Amino acid sequence: MNYQYKICKTNLVVFKVVAVVLILTISSCNKFLEPEPISEVTAENMWQNQRDVKAGVGEIYSSFRDALRLNFFDWGELRSDNYVLTTEAASDRGRLISNQLTTDMGCTNWAGLYKVINNANFAIKNIPNANLPNTIEKNDFLAQAYAMRALCYFYAVRVWGAVPVYLEPIDNLDKGQFKERTAKEEVLRDVIMPDLKKAEELIDPANVERKRISRFGILAIQADVSMWMEDYEAADRTIDKVRSILGATSQPFTRFEPSMEVLKNTFVTDLNNKTGDLGDRLRDEYGAGNELLFVIHFDLKELNNVAQYSIIHNLFLSGVILSPKLTNIFTAAANTSPRDNRFDNYLQASIAPGTFKVNKYVRNGGTISFNAFPECEVAYPVYRYTDLVLMQAEAKAHLDQFADALNLVATTVRRRAGIEASTRTQASFTSRDELVDYILDERQKELLGEGKRWFDLVRNKRVVKVMGPINGISNESQALFPISYIHINQNPNIKQNPGY
Amino acid sequence: MNYFYLKKSGKLLLLLLMVYLPSQLLAQSKQTTTGIEVSGTVKDENGEALIGTVVAIKGSTTATTTDANGNYKIKVPNAKTVLSYYMLGFQRIEIMVENKSKIDVVLRELTTALNEVVVVGYGSTNRRDLSGAVVSVQAEDIERRMPTNLAEALQGQVAGVQISTGSGQPGEGASIVIRGASTFNDGGIGPLYVIDGVQQTNADAINPNDIESIDILKDAASAAIYGARSANGVIIITTKQGNKKAPTLDVRYLHSMNNLANSLPQLNSAQYRTLQKKQMEYINGEGRNLVPAAVVQGLVAQMADSLNFILNSDNDYQDAVFGTANKNQIDVNFGGATDNLKYFLSTGYLKENGIMENTSFDRITTRLNADYNATKKLNFSTRINFSYAKKKGADESNYLNTMLARKPNLSFYYPDNTLIGVLWGGNPLALPAETNFTDSYGGTFYQLGEFKISPHLKITSSLNANLSLAKYKFMRPSFLFSGGLTNSGSSVGTLNWNWMNENYLNYSRTFNKVHTITGLAGVSAQGWRTESDRFSGRNSATDAIYTMNAFSANFNLAATRTEESVHTMASAFTRIGYNYKSKYIFNATVRVDGSSRFASNKKYGYFPSASAAWRFSDESFMKFAKGVLNDAKLRVSYGVTGNESIGNYDAILSYSVGGIYDDVSGITASRIAVNNLGWEQTTQSNIALDLSFYKNRFNVTVDYYNKQTDDLLANFEIPKEWGFDVVRRNIGSISNKGIEIDVRGDIIKKKTFSWNLGLNLTRNNNQIVSVANGQPYLFQNVWWISQGGRIGDFFGYEQLNIFPYDQSNAFSNDWQQLTPVFQTDANGQMIKDAAGKYILDSYTLNGAPYTGSINQKTFTDGTSFRGGDVNWYDNPNDVNGRGIINDSDRKVLGNAQPDFVGGINTTFNYKRFGLFIGSYFSVGGQIYNQARYTLNQMSMPFFSTVPSMDFANNFWIRQGDDTKYPRPYADQYQNDRNVNSIYLEDASFLKIRNIRLSYSLPPKVTTKLKIKSLGMYGYVNNAFTFTNYSGYDPEFSNFSALALGMDTNRYPRKREFGLGFNLNF
Structure with a gap:
């Protein structure tokens, strides 16, 4: 019995020790079990100062570049009458050209755009509370976030029509909502335009960036949005505003470039090899008097791999060639006197006889080796001054200001192309649509390779008229892209566009 | 007669122990140097002499070992001396000398004994007293498989453990899944490894020859002591220790030659030219105006250029790429023991070349195990090991796809004899020039x-x-x-x-x-x-330096x-x-x-378990069966285990470094915070029966388990509108129910001949019980994750057939396919119209004339499918209308998980010869042959690569062709859709994994050679595979918990022929 008792006593002591150890361990555990992340910033330490804000806004652009790398062309141009495939059919690109869109194609996926929107939402929510002594700079960052959010939604509605709208960052799963799509008109009117107005108010006029959003970038988007809202007067006014601001400065940030030679040089050298400026929004590495308003900057060193690099050379040197239709238009223009000099500056003969490829971004007569192109830095021109000029001409046409519209085209774009003299007279137009078509043709030739043509067709409801004879598209509703089945699968409140 | 020995020695032992125990203290206190000489023989149960058995005087350092005939001689102090007989792998026996001068001993092998020690986590027990589901594998079971890694050592040996070695690439890892996949989470699918007390997530670095035993804790009750990381079972590995008093030195060496086990049919140049002609026939016929001019020109140019040096080879790529490779494996172990110190030192070197050029695996491992008694009450154990491995790899799927798709007539070399690097894709002979190693x-x-x-x-x-x-x-x-x-x-x-x-x-x-x-x-x-x-x-x-300078x-x-x-x-x-x-x-x-x-309110997880066992064979009512059924035990257990294999910061919102834009490095939210992100919990109950017949000659174990995992931790795909791709969530439940049967026994057990057979069989039934919000989702566009479904459900389009004629696209109102009847001329020949199409006469349905209305299947834009297009399954409940083939016509096509897996292992021993055959099988389940799909799909929009052999022989060219594959050119009708049911194949297979013939030298010879023993063997690994699968190998591991059964062309397996020896000093 004595023996038994001893065991119990030992056990008691042991269990006491164990209990104490357990309690000590568990109480010290909470600290032990919450190690701080090392290579990440905790939420409390982000959005505190100028560096944080700069990095947060920097990411908006970086994610925008990811979102637009392929889609810049897929959305804006490849479905149009500009191109056919160079040689062998690559499935997605071929399907875009022949209007055989399916819900599994990359261009039907909006994940990239919403990533940018979410980054902008984080910035818009957090910048006001950040500690930036320079209010002008702080507002400038905020303006960029608003403008980029607007630009992303603008791309989205142009591609899919109605889209779901999220204006608050989703930083916690509990905040995730399965939203339905909001009508395109509503998004344009209630989301995009107000954002752009806010951005215009907040932006620092001294901001002279092209790789980021400046005051002129904001105004360019505003004008474009007005065109889509069919508010041609507003578009006209906005572009006039750009002119008047520029007229008031002795060193204009941007202007119409009257010389084709200089313009060509802009495409070749200004879009290429423009090294970074360490994000200094007050330094204009492009120099005054440049046509560019907003570009997407690519630098292979900054990207993870070649697969994230600009496809601008890849696409035009080995992906697509000019469609037979556009080849005829250009060839005819080149063979008429006076000769349209864009033929020599924007195009080059392709391998097969009688075919042409876009050579806009390559020095005349020069070539870029298939493998050397990833070595340089190349930018996509999202907006440039000529775009605004032609936009204004189109607006004026819609406003029945035929003479002004024609005069604008003749004295700018056509003069530079060397064909001012052959501009059609006002009397030769019998309808507004005919004049709009004439301006759209001008835009097609001038903005070739700049991701514009398809949007021009959709905006003016010319899809069936122009593309029907080429690929049989028969319904204007097909002007919208399908929505990736992934999105429909993940959010049951998203309904597919008709016809897909 | 073996039993007689056993019985006799067993009874004797009991008797001796009973006498001995009370007098133990006395015996230890007095020792004299005068003494009695005791001699005898130590044999195993088969009557074979046991060489090198340690015979030690208990409580002293005096010991000897048995000679080549199993004889020993030892001087003992007095009659009360206890002799201890010890041999690795055998049960230790202690006998008091008393007045005997000759003591013959029979040692029982541990593996068949119920008192085999089973490691259970922070302790051990006898198999006899085990209440959970624990399976043990001993050194000997491992050695006869000549494994280079743990997975090869275990494959096919243990019921309930599904092992797929990754691929044939040397040094490749494997997946080990215990009792079915019970998680959605890639990181947490594997078991927890406890190697000599050290918890690890993989055991790649261990040398299988260092392993003394492996204990696999399968049920929750056994594993729950390791709580957090044990949801997928625990594998406890114990490495060898020094045991014998006298130092021993073991040397093992094996050499093998490996070659490709299975090659795929591939077109030769003549067959390829035939294919080109068929493609041209299509282009000029039905494909007129469908194939772009550039593609046609490319093909015409190649076919016309009959004298082009570059296009006039005839390559057998698999023959050129795969060769015979050598493997060398050498292990040296040194171990021993003194009273207070046990030591074991091992060094192993493996050099394995791959059957593909420039792939190899070299490994050096070294291990030091020491156990030291500082005082009678204080012991220390030290385990130190180091390993180095170099794996030279290939980008396998890219490499193999490149090789299989390359035109067979395309030269390896330019006319100047330099190797072609890249021309119409990579050159398989050039690709090994890549530096790629770890x-x-x-x-x-x-x-x-x-x-x-x-x-x-x-x-x-x-x-x-x-x-x-x-x-x-x-x-x-x-x-x-x-x-x-x-x-x-x-x-x-x-x-x-x-x-x-x-x-x-x-x-x-x-x-x-x-x-x-x-x-x-x-x-x-x-x-x-x-x-x-x-x-x-x-x-x-420069290309000459691969380092980053x-x-x-x-x-x-x-x-x-x-x-x-x-x-x-x-x-x-x-x-x-x-x-x-x-x-x-x-x-x-x-x-x-x-x-x-986990989230701060969910950091702690609680993992209880309970288990009970009842040895009913010891009950009096079972006495009648004693002669046959010597041991029977019923086990039941219940427990909860956990899984925490997620990212380190998955619960919190934090920011990480994003992209760089114009010199500014961006910072972006890394993820969405998840409140309440907590433990994944697996609740498992187990009921089992252990039966031993005829003195443990036959053993049967049957386990039934029911395992449910709740609060699954998964990367859940969220709407992309939220700005993130996935979020880590607790999202649902999976259940795995299964039965495991393990039967093994000595069918023949004679003195010179024995035959042992082991069979294990596992059936696991996996079901997804619930997913978040009941919302099914598509994983990586291939797998459908839905409530009531199973992990590994393939989701896609079902190909019913290929429409032979344009008019075959005709269906009745209830969507039964109609058969067209064509107009014929006087001779019964079908007649064509001006456009070259056959003229329809009428339709029949199931042989009877059909006069009802005709419905057609169409592409989304309303155009009807043509002859040569795929007749896809059309979902009758499709809201977008019948007949239109779109996303909503996809369905679950099959499942990747097998119905049964198991192994059959058998050993024959005749005198000093041994023959071991190890095999395993997997029955049921399907493989999605993505490799074949890719090969065919790549060829369809280009005509510039080569499709699979069966495609080349069986595609649609002209009206009336009844084929397996559609038109050869991918046009807008999307005949090349993925996932397509025709690429699903039966995954069943039977593999004869090992055949090993061994011989050990007789003691007479070894004595002369002054060695303890020498065993020699020859073997074939991966000898035969019986399967209907058309790819390289139906066995490959999955890298992801959810992405099961998709073959993207893994490095093919080798067949290995080897010779080796084990030498003991």
């Missing part, structure tokens, strides 16, 4: 101290640290880039460091000789740190970075056991784990 360094240190507080209570404290460093190097020289104008390289170093401290008390005491109580209580703390250094660059100055001017900024991350866990655990005469056995455990990975 150096892995590993080291583990483990120190354990054990103090006996009382005879029944001891405290154990251990500390271990584990370091591994993997350095990956990659360089693709410029000649492998088309045009040769750039090159690219990268270097990735990953350092993993973890430590653990465990302190626990063990209590064990028997009362009144029948009640045994055991107890365990302890705490542990663990920490992990991972560091990675990445460098990446392109277009360096050459790229320092050309770094890819976004891919050059270092990162660190940490993770901690703290735990407390306890176990209580009660055992009445080994008849009624009860165990219960509780573990509490805290992990840094």
Whole structure:
């Protein structure tokens, strides 16, 4: 019995020790079990100062570049009458050209755009509370976030029509909502335009960036949005505003470039090899008097791999060639006197006889080796001054200001192309649509390779008229892209566009 | 007659022990140098002499070993001396000398004994007293498989453990799944490995020849003591210790030659030209105006250019690429023991070349195990091991696809005899010029101290640290880039460091000789740190240097970075056991784990378990069966285990470094915060029966388990509108129910001949019980994850057939396919219209004329499918209308999980010869042959690569063709859709994994050679595979918990022919 008792006593002591150890361990555990992340910033330490804000806004652009790398062309141009495939059919690109869109194609996926929107939402929510002594700079960052959010939604509605709208960052799963799509008109009117107005108010006029959003970038988007809202007067006014601001400065940030030679040089050298400026929004590495308003900057060193690099050379040197239709238009223009000099500056003969490829971004007569192109830095021109000029001409046409519209085209774009003299007279137009078509043709030739043509067709409801004879598209509703089945699968409140 | 020995010695032993126990103290106190000489023979149950058995005087350092005939001679101090007989792999026996001068002993092999020691986590027990589902594999079972890694050692041996070795690439890992996939989570699908007390997530670095035993804890009750990380079972590996008094030296060597086990049919140049002609026939016929001019021109040019040097080879790529490769494996072990020190030192070297050029695996492992008694109450154990491995790899699926798709007539060389790098795709002979290897360094240190507080209570404290460093190097020289104008390289170093401290008390005491109580209580703390250094660059100055100094001017900024991350866990655990005469056995455990990975309110997980066993064979009512059924035990258990294999910071919102834009490095939210992100919990009950017949000659174990995992941790795909791709969530439940049967026994057991057969069989039924919000989702566009479905459900389009004629696209109102009847001329020949199409006469349905209305299947834009297009299954409930083929016509096509898996292992022994045959099988389940799909799909829009052989022989060209594959050119009708049911294949297979014939030299010879023993063997590994699968191999591992059964062309397996020997000094 004595023996038994001893065991119990030992056990008691042991269990006491164990209990104490357990309690000590568990109480010290909470600290032990919450190690701080090392290579990440905790939420409390982000959005505190100028560096944080700069990095947060920097990411908006970086994610925008990811979102637009392929889609810049897929959305804006490849479905149009500009191109056919160079040689062998690559499935997605071929399907875009022949209007055989399916819900599994990359261009039907909006994940990239919403990533940018979410980054902008984080910035818009957090910048006001950040500690930036320079209010002008702080507002400038905020303006960029608003403008980029607007630009992303603008791309989205142009591609899919109605889209779901999220204006608050989703930083916690509990905040995730399965939203339905909001009508395109509503998004344009209630989301995009107000954002752009806010951005215009907040932006620092001294901001002279092209790789980021400046005051002129904001105004360019505003004008474009007005065109889509069919508010041609507003578009006209906005572009006039750009002119008047520029007229008031002795060193204009941007202007119409009257010389084709200089313009060509802009495409070749200004879009290429423009090294970074360490994000200094007050330094204009492009120099005054440049046509560019907003570009997407690519630098292979900054990207993870070649697969994230600009496809601008890849696409035009080995992906697509000019469609037979556009080849005829250009060839005819080149063979008429006076000769349209864009033929020599924007195009080059392709391998097969009688075919042409876009050579806009390559020095005349020069070539870029298939493998050397990833070595340089190349930018996509999202907006440039000529775009605004032609936009204004189109607006004026819609406003029945035929003479002004024609005069604008003749004295700018056509003069530079060397064909001012052959501009059609006002009397030769019998309808507004005919004049709009004439301006759209001008835009097609001038903005070739700049991701514009398809949007021009959709905006003016010319899809069936122009593309029907080429690929049989028969319904204007097909002007919208399908929505990736992934999105429909993940959010049951998203309904597919008709016809897909 | 064997039984007689056993019986006799067993009874004797019992008797001796009973006499001996009370007098133990007396015996130890007095020793004299005068003494009695005792001699005898030690044999095994088969009557074979046991050479090298240690015969030791208990309580002293005096010992001897048996000679080549099993004889020994030893001087003992007095009649009360106890002799201890010990041989590795055999049960230890102790006998008191008394007045005998000759003591013959028969040692029983441990593997067949019920008192085999089973390691159960922080302790061990006898198999007899086990109440959970634990399977043990002993050194001998491992050795006869000639494994190079743990997976090969275990494959097909254990019921309920599904092992798929990754591929044929040397050094490739494997997947080990215990009792079905019970998680959605890639990181957590594998079991927890406890190697000599050190918890690890993989066992790649271990040398299988160092393993003494493997214990697999399958049920929750056994595993729950490891709580947090044990949801997928626990594999406890114990390495060898020095045991024999006299130092022993073992040398093993094997050499093997390997070649490709199975090659795929591939077109030769003549067949390829036939294919081109058929393609041309299509282009000029039905494909007119459908194939772009550029594609046609390309094909015409190639066919016309009959004298082109580049296009006039006839390559057999598989023959050119795969060769015979050698493998050498050498192991040297040295071990021994003194009274206070046991030591074991092993060194192993493996050099295995791959059957593909420039692939190989070299591994050096070294291990030092020491156990030291500092005082009678204080013991220390030290385990130190180091390993180094170098794996030279290939980008396997890319490489194989390139090789299989290349035109057979395309030369390897340019006319000037230089190797072609890239031309219409890569050149398989050039690709090995790529630098692609990983150096892995590993080291583990483990120190354990054990103090006996009382005879029944001891405290154990251990500390271990584990370091591994993997350095990956990659360089693709410029000649492998088309045009040769750039090159690219990268270097990735990953350092993993973890430590653990465990302190626990063990209590064990028997009362009144029948009640045994055991107890365990302890705490542990663990920490992990991972560091990675990445460098990446392109277009360096030279192709001659792969290290990053050459790229320092050309770094890819976004891919050059270092990162660190940490993770901690703290735990407390306890176990209580009660055992009445080994008849009624009860165990219960509780573990509490805290992990840094979860939300602050969910850090702690509680993992209880209970198990009980009833040895009903010891009940009096079972006496009648004693002669046949010598042991029978019923086990039941229930327990909860956990899984915490997620990212280190998955619960919190934090920001990470994003992309670089114009010199500014962006910072972006890394993820969405998830409140309440908590433990994944697996609840498992197990009921089992262990039966032993005829004195353990036949053993049967049957287990039934029911396992349910709740709060699954998964990367859940969220709407992309939220700005993130996935979020880590607790999202649902999966259940796995299954039955495991293990039967083994000695069918023939004679003195010179024995035949042992083991069979194990597992059936597991997996079901997804619930997913978040009941919302099914598509994983990686291939797998459908839905409530009521199973993991591995393939989702896609079902190909019903190919429409032979344009008019075959005709269906009745209830969508039965109609058969067209065509107009014929006087001779019965079908007539064509001006456009070259046959003229329809009428339709029939099931042989009867059909006059109803005709419906057609169409593409989304309303155009009807034509002859030569795929007749896809059309979902009758499709809201977008019948007949239109779109996304909503996809459905579950099949499942990747097998119905049964198992193994059959058999051993024949005749005199000194042994023959072992090990096989395993998998029945049911399907493979999606993505490799074949890719090959065919690649050829369809280009005509510039080669499709699979069966495609080339069986595609649609003209009206009326009844084929397996559609039109050869992919046009808008999307005949090349993925996932397509025709690429699903039966995954069943039977593999004869090992055949091994061994011979050990007779003692007469070995004595002359002054060695202890010498065994020699020859073997064939991966000898035969019986399967209908058309790819390289139906067995491959999955890298992801959800992505099962998709074959993307893994490095094909080798067939291995080898010779080896084991030499003991």
